[in-house]
Amino acid sequence: MNAGSAGNAVLVHGGFVDGSGWQGVYDLLKQDGYNIAVVQNPTLSLEGDVAATRQVIDAQDGPVVLVGHSYGGAVITEAGTDPNVAALVYIAAFAPDAGESVNTLIADPPPGAPVPPILPPKDGFLFLDREKFHDSFAGDLPAARAAFMADSQVPWGVAALGGSITEPAWRVKPSWYLVATEDRMIPPPAQRVMSERAGSTVVEAAGSHAIYVSQPAAVAALIEQAASTVTAR
Secondary structure: OOOOOOEEEEEEOOOEOOHHHHHHHHHHHHHOOEEEEEEOOOOOOHHHHHHHHHHHHHOOOOOEEEEEEOOHHHHHHHHOOOOOEEEEEEEOOOOOOOOOOHHHHHOOOOOOOOOOOEOOOEOOEEOEOHHHHHHHHOOOOOHHHHHHHHHOOEOEEHHHHHOOOOOOHHHOOOEEEEEEOOOOOOOHHHHHHHHHHOOOEEEEEOOOOOHHHHOHHHHHHHHHHHHHHHHHO
Protein backbone atom coordinates (compact mmCIF):
# COMPACT_ATOMS: atom_id res chain seq x y z
CA MET A 1 0.00 0.00 0.00
CA ASN A 2 1.20 3.51 -0.71
CA ALA A 3 2.49 5.46 2.27
CA GLY A 4 -0.24 7.58 3.81
CA SER A 5 -2.91 5.80 1.79
CA ALA A 6 -5.87 3.77 2.95
CA GLY A 7 -5.31 1.35 0.07
CA ASN A 8 -6.03 0.76 -3.59
CA ALA A 9 -9.33 -0.05 -5.26
CA VAL A 10 -9.97 -0.85 -8.92
CA LEU A 11 -13.57 -0.33 -10.10
CA VAL A 12 -14.98 -2.36 -13.01
CA HIS A 13 -18.26 -1.38 -14.71
CA GLY A 14 -20.83 -3.67 -16.32
CA GLY A 15 -22.70 -3.82 -19.62
CA PHE A 16 -24.51 -0.92 -21.32
CA VAL A 17 -22.58 1.68 -19.25
CA ASP A 18 -19.04 3.02 -18.86
CA GLY A 19 -16.79 3.77 -15.92
CA SER A 20 -18.13 7.29 -15.32
CA GLY A 21 -21.02 5.89 -13.26
CA TRP A 22 -18.50 5.19 -10.49
CA GLN A 23 -17.88 8.91 -9.85
CA GLY A 24 -19.90 9.09 -6.61
CA VAL A 25 -18.12 6.02 -5.20
CA TYR A 26 -14.78 7.33 -6.46
CA ASP A 27 -15.27 10.70 -4.75
CA LEU A 28 -16.13 9.11 -1.38
CA LEU A 29 -13.19 6.70 -1.46
CA LYS A 30 -10.74 9.42 -2.53
CA GLN A 31 -11.98 11.56 0.35
CA ASP A 32 -11.11 8.68 2.71
CA GLY A 33 -7.57 8.38 1.39
CA TYR A 34 -7.89 5.55 -1.13
CA ASN A 35 -6.10 5.38 -4.45
CA ILE A 36 -8.76 4.59 -7.06
CA ALA A 37 -8.50 3.46 -10.67
CA VAL A 38 -11.52 3.00 -12.92
CA VAL A 39 -11.38 0.43 -15.72
CA GLN A 40 -12.99 1.30 -19.06
CA ASN A 41 -14.04 -2.08 -20.45
CA PRO A 42 -14.33 -2.35 -24.23
CA THR A 43 -17.21 -4.84 -23.51
CA LEU A 44 -16.51 -6.69 -26.74
CA SER A 45 -15.37 -9.94 -25.12
CA LEU A 46 -14.80 -11.22 -21.59
CA GLU A 47 -11.19 -11.95 -22.50
CA GLY A 48 -10.64 -8.35 -23.66
CA ASP A 49 -12.25 -6.90 -20.53
CA VAL A 50 -10.16 -9.16 -18.29
CA ALA A 51 -7.02 -7.98 -20.11
CA ALA A 52 -8.04 -4.32 -19.69
CA THR A 53 -8.69 -4.91 -15.98
CA ARG A 54 -5.40 -6.74 -15.39
CA GLN A 55 -3.54 -3.87 -17.05
CA VAL A 56 -5.05 -1.46 -14.50
CA ILE A 57 -4.45 -3.82 -11.55
CA ASP A 58 -0.81 -4.22 -12.50
CA ALA A 59 -0.34 -0.43 -12.71
CA GLN A 60 -1.22 -0.02 -9.01
CA ASP A 61 1.39 0.19 -6.27
CA GLY A 62 0.55 -2.64 -3.86
CA PRO A 63 -2.45 -4.91 -3.32
CA VAL A 64 -5.88 -3.90 -4.60
CA VAL A 65 -9.52 -4.44 -3.76
CA LEU A 66 -11.16 -5.36 -7.07
CA VAL A 67 -14.78 -4.20 -7.42
CA GLY A 68 -17.28 -5.24 -10.10
CA HIS A 69 -20.84 -4.17 -10.89
CA SER A 70 -23.21 -6.39 -12.89
CA TYR A 71 -21.27 -7.98 -15.80
CA GLY A 72 -18.16 -6.49 -14.15
CA GLY A 73 -18.59 -9.29 -11.61
CA ALA A 74 -17.76 -11.83 -14.31
CA VAL A 75 -14.72 -9.72 -15.26
CA ILE A 76 -13.39 -9.57 -11.67
CA THR A 77 -14.08 -13.28 -11.17
CA GLU A 78 -11.63 -14.05 -13.98
CA ALA A 79 -9.19 -11.14 -13.48
CA GLY A 80 -9.14 -11.46 -9.69
CA THR A 81 -6.69 -14.37 -9.70
CA ASP A 82 -4.00 -11.72 -10.34
CA PRO A 83 -1.56 -11.93 -7.39
CA ASN A 84 -2.02 -8.20 -6.69
CA VAL A 85 -5.73 -8.67 -5.89
CA ALA A 86 -6.37 -8.97 -2.14
CA ALA A 87 -10.18 -9.00 -2.14
CA LEU A 88 -13.21 -9.00 -4.44
CA VAL A 89 -16.31 -6.85 -4.02
CA TYR A 90 -19.44 -7.66 -6.03
CA ILE A 91 -22.06 -4.93 -6.43
CA ALA A 92 -25.35 -6.45 -7.71
CA ALA A 93 -23.05 -8.52 -9.87
CA PHE A 94 -22.65 -11.84 -11.60
CA ALA A 95 -20.29 -14.22 -9.78
CA PRO A 96 -19.90 -17.14 -12.19
CA ASP A 97 -18.22 -20.44 -11.38
CA ALA A 98 -15.76 -22.27 -13.65
CA GLY A 99 -17.33 -22.94 -17.04
CA GLU A 100 -20.18 -20.49 -16.44
CA SER A 101 -20.85 -17.26 -18.33
CA VAL A 102 -23.36 -14.44 -18.05
CA ASN A 103 -25.40 -16.32 -20.66
CA THR A 104 -25.58 -19.49 -18.56
CA LEU A 105 -26.47 -17.50 -15.43
CA ILE A 106 -29.38 -15.67 -17.10
CA ALA A 107 -30.66 -18.70 -19.03
CA ASP A 108 -33.08 -19.85 -16.33
CA PRO A 109 -34.58 -16.86 -14.49
CA PRO A 110 -36.54 -17.45 -11.27
CA PRO A 111 -40.33 -17.69 -11.80
CA GLY A 112 -41.94 -14.24 -11.83
CA ALA A 113 -38.62 -12.39 -12.13
CA PRO A 114 -38.68 -9.21 -14.26
CA VAL A 115 -37.24 -9.80 -17.73
CA PRO A 116 -34.56 -7.22 -18.63
CA PRO A 117 -35.68 -5.31 -21.76
CA ILE A 118 -32.69 -6.32 -23.87
CA LEU A 119 -33.35 -5.71 -27.56
CA PRO A 120 -32.49 -8.39 -30.16
CA PRO A 121 -28.79 -8.29 -31.10
CA LYS A 122 -27.85 -5.90 -33.88
CA ASP A 123 -24.52 -6.43 -35.65
CA GLY A 124 -23.33 -8.50 -32.68
CA PHE A 125 -24.24 -5.91 -30.03
CA LEU A 126 -26.97 -5.56 -27.41
CA PHE A 127 -28.82 -2.50 -26.14
CA LEU A 128 -31.55 -2.01 -23.55
CA ASP A 129 -34.86 -0.59 -24.74
CA ARG A 130 -34.44 3.15 -24.06
CA GLU A 131 -38.09 3.53 -23.06
CA LYS A 132 -37.75 0.83 -20.40
CA PHE A 133 -34.24 1.68 -19.19
CA HIS A 134 -35.35 3.79 -16.22
CA ASP A 135 -37.70 1.18 -14.80
CA SER A 136 -35.44 -1.82 -15.37
CA PHE A 137 -31.91 -0.52 -14.76
CA ALA A 138 -32.16 2.67 -12.75
CA GLY A 139 -35.52 2.83 -10.98
CA ASP A 140 -34.19 4.82 -8.02
CA LEU A 141 -32.47 7.52 -10.09
CA PRO A 142 -34.09 10.77 -11.23
CA ALA A 143 -35.76 10.41 -14.64
CA ALA A 144 -33.34 12.84 -16.27
CA ARG A 145 -30.28 10.92 -15.05
CA ALA A 146 -31.76 7.61 -16.19
CA ALA A 147 -32.62 9.14 -19.58
CA PHE A 148 -29.01 10.26 -20.01
CA MET A 149 -27.77 6.76 -19.15
CA ALA A 150 -30.27 5.26 -21.62
CA ASP A 151 -29.21 7.66 -24.38
CA SER A 152 -25.46 7.15 -23.75
CA GLN A 153 -25.55 3.35 -23.67
CA VAL A 154 -22.37 1.49 -24.57
CA PRO A 155 -23.03 -1.33 -27.06
CA TRP A 156 -22.53 -4.64 -25.23
CA GLY A 157 -20.88 -7.30 -27.38
CA VAL A 158 -22.75 -10.60 -27.55
CA ALA A 159 -19.39 -12.38 -27.22
CA ALA A 160 -18.84 -10.81 -23.79
CA LEU A 161 -21.94 -12.54 -22.43
CA GLY A 162 -20.73 -15.88 -23.79
CA GLY A 163 -17.25 -15.67 -22.27
CA SER A 164 -16.86 -18.39 -19.66
CA ILE A 165 -14.79 -18.38 -16.49
CA THR A 166 -11.68 -20.57 -16.29
CA GLU A 167 -10.63 -20.10 -12.64
CA PRO A 168 -13.07 -18.22 -10.39
CA ALA A 169 -11.09 -15.91 -8.12
CA TRP A 170 -13.72 -16.13 -5.37
CA ARG A 171 -12.62 -19.70 -4.72
CA VAL A 172 -9.25 -18.45 -3.49
CA LYS A 173 -9.81 -14.78 -2.52
CA PRO A 174 -12.11 -13.31 0.18
CA SER A 175 -15.19 -11.64 -1.26
CA TRP A 176 -17.94 -9.21 -0.28
CA TYR A 177 -21.31 -8.82 -1.99
CA LEU A 178 -23.92 -6.04 -2.02
CA VAL A 179 -27.39 -7.35 -2.91
CA ALA A 180 -29.63 -4.68 -4.45
CA THR A 181 -33.06 -5.73 -3.20
CA GLU A 182 -35.02 -3.72 -5.82
CA ASP A 183 -32.92 -4.93 -8.76
CA ARG A 184 -34.95 -5.56 -11.94
CA MET A 185 -31.98 -6.71 -14.06
CA ILE A 186 -30.37 -9.45 -11.90
CA PRO A 187 -33.09 -10.86 -9.59
CA PRO A 188 -32.19 -10.45 -5.89
CA PRO A 189 -32.75 -14.21 -5.25
CA ALA A 190 -30.12 -14.94 -7.93
CA GLN A 191 -27.75 -12.45 -6.30
CA ARG A 192 -28.21 -14.21 -2.95
CA VAL A 193 -27.54 -17.64 -4.47
CA MET A 194 -24.34 -16.45 -6.18
CA SER A 195 -23.06 -14.62 -3.09
CA GLU A 196 -23.74 -17.61 -0.86
CA ARG A 197 -21.99 -19.97 -3.27
CA ALA A 198 -18.97 -17.65 -3.32
CA GLY A 199 -18.86 -17.56 0.49
CA SER A 200 -19.09 -13.77 0.36
CA THR A 201 -19.71 -11.45 3.28
CA VAL A 202 -23.13 -10.14 2.24
CA VAL A 203 -24.95 -6.87 2.88
CA GLU A 204 -28.30 -5.87 1.39
CA ALA A 205 -29.57 -2.42 0.46
CA ALA A 206 -32.85 -1.28 -1.08
CA GLY A 207 -31.77 -0.04 -4.48
CA SER A 208 -32.02 -0.60 -8.22
CA HIS A 209 -29.49 -2.30 -10.47
CA ALA A 210 -27.82 1.13 -10.66
CA ILE A 211 -27.18 1.09 -6.89
CA TYR A 212 -23.53 1.98 -7.52
CA VAL A 213 -24.82 5.31 -8.90
CA SER A 214 -27.83 5.86 -6.61
CA GLN A 215 -26.26 4.80 -3.31
CA PRO A 216 -22.53 5.48 -3.53
CA ALA A 217 -22.18 5.65 0.27
CA ALA A 218 -23.42 2.06 0.73
CA VAL A 219 -21.10 0.86 -2.01
CA ALA A 220 -18.07 2.77 -0.72
CA ALA A 221 -18.71 1.48 2.82
CA LEU A 222 -18.58 -2.14 1.64
CA ILE A 223 -15.38 -1.53 -0.32
CA GLU A 224 -13.81 0.06 2.76
CA GLN A 225 -14.94 -2.88 4.89
CA ALA A 226 -13.23 -5.29 2.49
CA ALA A 227 -10.08 -3.16 2.37
CA SER A 228 -9.80 -2.82 6.15
CA THR A 229 -10.41 -6.55 6.68
CA VAL A 230 -7.67 -7.67 4.30
CA THR A 231 -5.30 -4.99 5.63
CA ALA A 232 -5.89 -6.27 9.18
CA ARG A 233 -5.04 -9.80 8.06
